Amino acid sequence: MPMPPPQTFEIDFEPIGKRVEVASHAILLEAAQEAGIGLLSSCGGLGNCGQCRVTILEGAVSPPTGDEEFILSEVELHSGQRLACSTQIQSNVKVYIPNSSLITAQRLQLKGDSSDLPLDPVICACDIDVPAPTLHDQRSDLERIADTLAQTHQRPGAVAEPAVVRQISTVARQHNWRITAFLRDNEIIGLAPPGTRPVGMAVDLGTTKIAAYLLDLATGQELAAGGGLNPQIGYGEDVISRLAYTRRHQTGGETLADLIRRKLDTLLAELVQHAGVTREQVADVCIVGNTAMTHLLLELPVHQLTTAPYVAATGAAVDIKARAIGLTTAPGAYVHLLPCIGGFVGADHVAMILASRLDQAEHAVLGIDIGTNTEIALAKPGQAFLASASCASGPAFEGAHISDGMRAAAGAIEAVKLTETGVQLKTVDDVPAIGLCGSGIVDAVAELRRRDLLNQRGRFNRDNSRVRSGRHGLEFLLAPASQSGSSRDVVITQHDVNEIQLAKAAIRAGLEALLKATNTAPKEVKEVIIAGAFGSYLNLKSAIDIGMFPPLPEARFKQVGNAAGVGAKLALLSRAVRTRARQLAANADYIELTTFPKFNRLFALSMLFPAEASSAAEKPIAKAQGGADENNR
């Protein structure tokens, strides 16, 4: 008699050497994710980004799908290459995962312009000397602490929730009733040995990257900084793919929340260890992120974020117990999430506004935070006006949807200069080029345009001998296989140029709409603040030349780095800043671009490259030769 088929199969992931047991017919990508193996998957497992390539070494799997036959070459398919998202397990299998399919470590931007952090923390540490209980003084543990706080620190009416009371009885006795109480208004959120300083964590929770900082709440001093990739990236590189994942899987929201919560707690552990403090000292946390990220973190419903009219479940500032989102801190510590302005203008944007003081500007200022969604704020103080818009600029600036696109990791081209006959490249870590990161793509397109290799509509000039025909149409060779780090030609294709046009047009059209909506002439804008990692590596001249930004004097632009992270730190350290955040979020106007009059026409016009770009490029190479420094990517 034939044996019944087994209910589970084993997957052996090579070269990692990890073995996992999965249900029969499991999808390889999901199995890898559940095993903690971060496979790239910018489409969120829909089968069309082609990033989760693996090779089946042994065992039976489902036949290739139409998508796979489209994306993978016959040779690749024949050699066992598959997309993990489209492959179903049908026996025990051995799978090879190439490094190129793994989410790898990248440089993260932790710095920002964080001069003069105000110090007005929500947490106050009170050293107290509490009379011990006796048969003649049987007040409860909490009551005697509260009475002492009232008598010696003028902090009457102190309360504590059970989670904190749980700690009180032990800690107070361990230290003979000489203790430090961490107070948040009249709530005791933790107890520590006498003289202990409270610390706090500020987090900029990005779709791709997370930056976290540990600060001394008494002095404002930064004790440690760290960061990492958002682990949700394995479930979709962009926001929409991740939200789609939660729709396709009933427990998807829980899975994604759990992932990011664990990651934040791990980051906290690292910071705490690095700073030489204890978890019990962590008395406050402030997190900023876009609306989708904060919704996923709080496990809020996100369906309404994905369909018109794209509204948040809540945009208000949130104070939630740290333990409720899996952070191990002082037992009663809270996490503060800054408010957001709209479904696509999140707390990170509010943090950027706080950090760059747009809400306190004395002249018209634009604040731009470039990402998959680019948020723009315009402050016009004369009219007490703060308007925000969000542009769907897409992930092209992060290297996605670009044939040789990649993130700013080693070997990424970050700056490009064309000479009369050749190409000068600057790569991250100065190793042979293997692809282009965002600043390199912008630079390359600007140079191609300056050299008239592209026309105003973004078409390659077929007649130029440097433009060649590639597998997917016209292309420009940046690094030949013989010099590249991947043994393949690194090129920029017609399709890549069009992707950049779409992305820069989204930003420019958003800017124009915001200016029009607020009745502001471009020249009125005295300052343009460019925030974010990509924005701070961007060659401003190139960005202006391709028409991403209006042609204002370069001196008006200010690249401030991770302003969202700075805003998170400001809000961590200051109650007044939190109040400012609430006020600006409540008072800001949100301009919905999809309903803005004639937005489509604005967008179409913005697709064009400026006419003057090529004429301004008489001697672009000589002028800009020194420009490819560390900060221009």
Added chain:
Amino acid sequence: MPMPPPQTFEIDFEPIGKRVEVASHAILLEAAQEAGIGLLSSCGGLGNCGQCRVTILEGAVSPPTGDEEFILSEVELHSGQRLACSTQIQSNVKVYIPNSSLITAQRLQLKGDSSDLPLDPVICACDIDVPAPTLHDQRSDLERIADTLAQTHQRPGAVAEPAVVRQISTVARQHNWRITAFLRDNEIIGLAPPGTRPVGMAVDLGTTKIAAYLLDLATGQELAAGGGLNPQIGYGEDVISRLAYTRRHQTGGETLADLIRRKLDTLLAELVQHAGVTREQVADVCIVGNTAMTHLLLELPVHQLTTAPYVAATGAAVDIKARAIGLTTAPGAYVHLLPCIGGFVGADHVAMILASRLDQAEHAVLGIDIGTNTEIALAKPGQAFLASASCASGPAFEGAHISDGMRAAAGAIEAVKLTETGVQLKTVDDVPAIGLCGSGIVDAVAELRRRDLLNQRGRFNRDNSRVRSGRHGLEFLLAPASQSGSSRDVVITQHDVNEIQLAKAAIRAGLEALLKATNTAPKEVKEVIIAGAFGSYLNLKSAIDIGMFPPLPEARFKQVGNAAGVGAKLALLSRAVRTRARQLAANADYIELTTFPKFNRLFALSMLFPAEASSAAEKPIAKAQGGADENNR
């Protein structure tokens, strides 16, 4: 080669027929508890109460301990009888559990004097009609609800925590944005279909019994009532045994908290089903209990409750999210726990004071809640005085430590009359007697004293022919084996009488101390409120005759039933009552009896029976014959 011994053994519990796998060398009592089999164990597994008797039918176990050889007769030991708490499993075993060792269902007292409940609930239900989001109105879900509450209900600034926001987006859309919001001050704690009424649960959480009530928060109407045994009883019948359990087992606090939380959630499920409402309608919960019970429920530290100076971790009123203690309710609903007065004067006592309005009394009133610990409050309004004390009266009135003691279950003797030659008994459910419950014991002792079968010091009169010699000294036969329900003689022994003397002396001495401390002559006391189940079944005359209470006119005594439960209901329905509770707890004086001057002398004097009791008993039988009604036990 010999086989290695297996790591686990199987226990087959008969006649229940339950099989469980346990670690080798598991203790039988713990295995039964973990299997959900409620074995009596008033000593908490210390091996000295003798209640967890079982018979080993098959298999190898550890040899009998010294305790077991003391408690069990040779015949019993020979027949395989053992104490489950002292027996270690050494092979697969089959165990017989007699009914008498099982925690059985008992009648619970749910009623109390609950006339005119005030209606001033913390929860307010607002029916709202919210404009749906559009591309031109992209306010977040929470914001549009908050705005509507401000505009149409004058409730500005409504907030909601993430757990509630999680519900909002779904419920609001399901009902086309016509919804009812449950508000607690400015916090939205839940959303429901339009027109839904909020309900609340009030709980009296006793050491032995739990009484729970479901009330309509809009009308105050009682929708359902239910109750059950506190499942922690399997880990010790009295408070001290249970607290000791948490010291002996590292996760003991968690185990006991988990048990009671599950039980409360089960009770809530029953009430909700009975009343035909949904869990989402449960918008508020109010729980009262003694300090140990509320500490165990909240999983607070209890070590400091067990050693001098016996202080609570916190005595303040607690508002905690219902979900934090495992109750499924409206997502943001709170549980309110009333404050306590001292380590041994808990929220249940505060609830009794609220229900009997001691804090608003216009003359001197005593409130007495008799239990394992007996709490006494004395109100003296002229001096704005409310003092409380707690007496260690022990579990004798619940039938523990009494040779034929039992709880008020079927067959329990609840009233006793001695005639010239015989005995008249009243039993619960009028079935043949198998033991004595508290009111029966008090009655029996009072009668023995009236008939001079006991002297003033509580010694049996050897010379009286009705007093016989038993296995453990002198005893009085209440029901011969031929007439009893257990085929054994039901007796009251010299030891039983002494236990009752200890118990009543503890109460009387506490009363006297409280009167002395407040400089109150007994005759000043115009009212004595007797609360609690035992108290309401008690024959008042018998209680006075044995000296438990001072000899005041019977008309001044008022047996009010489960006043703690009524107090819980009052606090559930009224914000003002909660404020009263806070005030009275803060202002009440707590008299610690262990440090009260000459308390030991007071106690020793109170051990004696009053001299007048026997002289007052000229014709006691005729006078009291009609007294053994339903309420006199």
